[in-house]
Amino acid sequence: MKYIINREQLLVPLQQIVSVIEKRQTMPILSNVLMVFRENTLVMTGTDLEVQIVTEIAIENTTFAEITLPARKFLDICRLLPTGADIKLEVADDKVKVLSGRSRFILSTLPAENYPEFSETELDHRFTINAGLFKKALEKTVFCMASQDVRYYLNGLLLNISNSRIKLVASDGHRLSVFEDNLANPAGYEARIILPRKGVMELVRLLDDPQIQLAIEFSSNNIRVTINNTIFSAKLVDAKYPDFNRVFHQDFLTPIHIQRQLLKDALTRVAILSNEKYKGVTFDLSSDSLKISAHNPEHEEAEEEIVTDYVGEPLSIAFNVQYVLDAISNIDSEISELTIASNSSCCIIDEPETRSYRFIVMPMRL
Amino acid sequence: MEAARKIIHIDMDAFFAAVEQRDFPQYRNKPLIVGGLPGSRGVVSTCSYEARQYGIHSAMPSTTAHRLCPHAIFVKPRFEAYREASNSIRKIFADYTDLFEPLSLDEAYLDVSQCNRCKGSATLIAKDIKEKIKQQTGLTASAGVSYNKFLAKIASDLDKPDGLYLITPDNGPGFIETLPIGKFHGIGKATEKRMHDLGIFTGADLKTMPLASLQDYFGKAGLHYYHICRGIDNRPVNHQRITKSIGVEVTFQEDLDNRETLLIQLQNLLNKALGKAKEKKLAAYTLTIKIKYSDFVQITRSRTLSKAITENLNALPLLDDLLKTAPTERRKVRLLGVALSSLASPSCNRQIDLFEQFQ
Numbered sequence: 040m041k042y043i044i045n046r047e048q049l050l051v052p053l054q055q056i057v058s059v060i061e062k063r064q065t066m067p068i069l070s071n072v073l074m075v076f077r078e079n080t081l082v083m084t085g086t087d088l089e090v091q092i093v094t095e096i097a098i099e100n101t102t103f104a105e106i107t108l109p110a111r112k113f114l115d116i117c118r119l120l121p122t123g124a125d126i127k128l129e130v131a132d133d134k135v136k137v138l139s140g141r142s143r144f145i146l147s148t149l150p151a152e153n154y155p156e157f158s159e160t161e162l163d164h165r166f167t168i169n170a171g172l173f174k175k176a177l178e179k180t181v182f183c184m185a186s187q188d189v190r191y192y193l194n195g196l197l198l199n200i201s202n203s204r205i206k207l208v209a210s211d212g213h214r215l216s217v218f219e220d221n222l223a224n225p226a227g228y229e230a231r232i233i234l235p236r237k238g239v240m241e242l243v244r245l246l247d248d249p250q251i252q253l254a255i256e257f258s259s260n261n262i263r264v265t266i267n268n269t270i271f272s273a274k275l276v277d278a279k280y281p282d283f284n285r286v287f288h289q290d291f292l293t294p295i296h297i298q299r300q301l302l303k304d305a306l307t308r309v310a311i312l313s314n315e316k317y318k319g320v321t322f323d324l325s326s327d328s329l330k331i332s333a334h335n336p337e338h339e340e341a342e343e344e345i346v347t348d349y350v351g352e353p354l355s356i357a358f359n360v361q362y363v364l365d366a367i368s369n370i371d372s373e374i375s376e377l378t379i380a381s382n383s384s385c386c387i388i389d390e391p392e393t394r395s396y397r398f399i400v401m402p403m404r405l
Numbered sequence: 406m407e408a409a410r411k412i413i414h415i416d417m418d419a420f421f422a423a424v425e426q427r428d429f430p431q432y433r434n435k436p437l438i439v440g441g442l443p444g445s446r447g448v449v450s451t452c453s454y455e456a457r458q459y460g461i462h463s464a465m466p467s468t469t470a471h472r473l474c475p476h477a478i479f480v481k482p483r484f485e486a487y488r489e490a491s492n493s494i495r496k497i498f499a500d501y502t503d504l505f506e507p508l509s510l511d512e513a514y515l516d517v518s519q520c521n522r523c524k525g526s527a528t529l530i531a532k533d534i535k536e537k538i539k540q541q542t543g544l545t546a547s548a549g550v551s552y553n554k555f556l557a558k559i560a561s562d563l564d565k566p567d568g569l570y571l572i573t574p575d576n577g578p579g580f581i582e583t584l585p586i587g588k589f590h591g592i593g594k595a596t597e598k599r600m601h602d603l604g605i606f607t608g609a610d611l612k613t614m615p616l617a618s619l620q621d622y623f624g625k626a627g628l629h630y631y632h633i634c635r636g637i638d639n640r641p642v643n644h645q646r647i648t649k650s651i652g653v654e655v656t657f658q659e660d661l662d663n664r665e666t667l668l669i670q671l672q673n674l675l676n677k678a679l680g681k682a683k684e685k686k687l688a689a690y691t692l693t694i695k696i697k698y699s700d701f702v703q704i705t706r707s708r709t710l711s712k713a714i715t716e717n718l719n720a721l722p723l724l725d726d727l728l729k730t731a732p733t734e735r736r737k738v739r740l741l742g743v744a745l746s747s748l749a750s751p752s753c754n755r756q757i758d759l760f761e762q763f764q
Contacts, residue, residue: 133425183710189712189720212758212761215759280761286763357755359756384757385762401758403755
């Protein structure tokens with residue numbers, strides 16, 4: 040059996056699939072991409088059994104066949120062939136010939152019938168959302184997700200649907216990010232699920248067209264997102280996300296407003312002389328002025344002073360400078376607003392007006 | 406030129422066994438083995454000199470020891486008693502210098518370069534210390550005196566038991582040249598074999614090797630070997646010995662193959678390790694599990710976290726994850742271990758956690 044596919048059709052879907060495939064596999068077949076040829080379509084699948092991507096591309100009149108190919112090697116071959124090249128696959132027994140121009144490769148295959156099924160329970164919840172909005176929601180939150188935290192539910196993203204409201208929350212305990220917006224089409228239910236970190240990172244990559252509508256379906260175990268001809272599936276984190284709302288329900292001082300870029304530049308400079316491991320910087324607030332300072336074990340010191348609109352008692356609070364910088368960098372407005380809890384227990388960083396996202400940075404003990 | 410340092414290495418003679426023989430007269434002058442009991446999977450921790458005549462040595466399986474000397478007395482260790490004796494010895498060291506570095510309960514390095522007692526003679530100080538140890542604990546020690554740690558340690562081994570041996574800066578290099586490579590501290594069985602394969606049998610042979618080839622063959626350790634065969638060892642005596650890792654392990658009476666049981670055992674070991682870390686007021690960021698299979702093949706798997714591993718955290722998913730990456734199907738497990746490393750004093754990391762603060 041012979042199939043001809045254009046390199047440009049194959050490249051992006053194959054890259055998305057390879058991204059899901061783990062480098063080290065417990066089952067050899069999981070290093071392979073499953074390719075199912077049907078009439079006029081080729082369906083490709085890649086999975087690590089936690090996350091799966093299935094994508095369909097149109098090809099001309101084909102006979103049915105199912106094969107699996109070493110995904111990374113196949114991608115590398117396609118990637119390095121010239122732009123616009125036609126790639127011919129010839130299937131024979133346990134080998135597949137890949138031919139293009141004067142290039143010839145023979146790849147090993149594993150029987151497609153051994154490719155594992157991605158188990159899913161019935162997806163009984165559904166909502167639709169604009170891809171651009173969903174991507175923004177993810178980008179404003181994912182950077183706060185924990186990685187490899189023993190509190191495994193923090194290595195993920197909370198998705199909370201409350202009829203016409205969508206809320207995404209991520210936190211590694213040191214900082215927290217909340218994104219909230221309205222759904223154009225009310226979902227008609229209330230649900231909370233936790234998406235696994237790896238799945239979230241892959242999903243962000245798939246949302247490159249901001250115009251389209253996404254159909255998102257989920258159960259208590261699985262989520263499936265349909266993006267044009269691509270279906271993303273992931274197993275959910277089986278846990279309850281911890282309550283974080285109390286951080287907002289406390290007394291706060293009057294907010295301080297600072298030019299975002301000015302604050303970012305000052306923090307970046309001060310960071311140079313902060314402790315390399317703990318990255319602590321001290322904020323000394325007094326009326327009209329914010330002094331940011333740092334010192335390191337070599338007794339070197341940095342200090343920056345910024346004029347602010349703060350009114351109130353003088354106050355000192357310390358933060359990991361990287362956490363503040365991450366938050367500031369994710370603000371879209373020119374002015375950033377910093378609101379510190381009156382007992383210095385946390386700082387909220389957000390935009391002065393629109394409140395679709397807010398970042399919390401927890402302090403360090405002085 | 407800088408004056409040579411004066412380093413003493415004190416090594417208690419058959420320490421655990423000697424404490425037992427001191428406390429229980431019926432064990433005296435008899436082959437005594439402290440460690441696992443024969444029939445169990447334990448090993449010899451320490452044995453008396455009477456037992457050593459039968460070829461018994463530490464780390465030997467107790468069952469083998471029993472075969473070599475069927476009338477030997479086997480006792481389980483009493484760590485409390487050893488710790489108490491060890492504390493008395495350390496108090497004696499402190500009378501001579503602040504610069505002493507305990508290596509274990511029964512062994513320590515002392516830097517007596519600045520000590521003015523005994524007219525500043527390191528040999529006389531070592532003799533003095535040995536006498537005080539004998540008076541106050543009823544135990545004997547062997548001392549090695551030299552101008553660095555490497556030679557002091559070798560010296561303490563040369564006149565055991567109840568010995569005192571001096572290696573001076575003048576006779577140090579000559580001494581090292583005749584020393585068999587396996588006697589070098591830090592060269593174990595595996596390295597010894599590799600050295601033999603390279604035609605290196607003595608210190609003199611080692612000295613002929615250029616630095617570059619030693620580094621090629623032995624990596625980082627190459628430089629250390631290059632130096633020690635020339636009698637150069639500038640490692641200071643650290644009074645504040647930094648704990649680098651905290652580990653606990655268990656050998657099972659019978660090999661395990663049930664994954665759930667392995668997980669429970671790992672959890673128990675982790676709790677023990679965390680208890681030790683807490684005692685030392687240290688926070689750990691890296692968790693390592695060690696598995697020794699019934700065929701003695703041993704693997705380790707580790708993970709470093711951004712947050713300290715404490716008792717408050719549910720570590721089960723983490724252990725489960727680590728265990729997943731180790732083959733356990735159709736393989737029996739003989740030994741499990743858990744080690745905590747990347748240790749830091751918790752006060753250094755002052756980051757406040759949201760979920761701990763608001764719950």
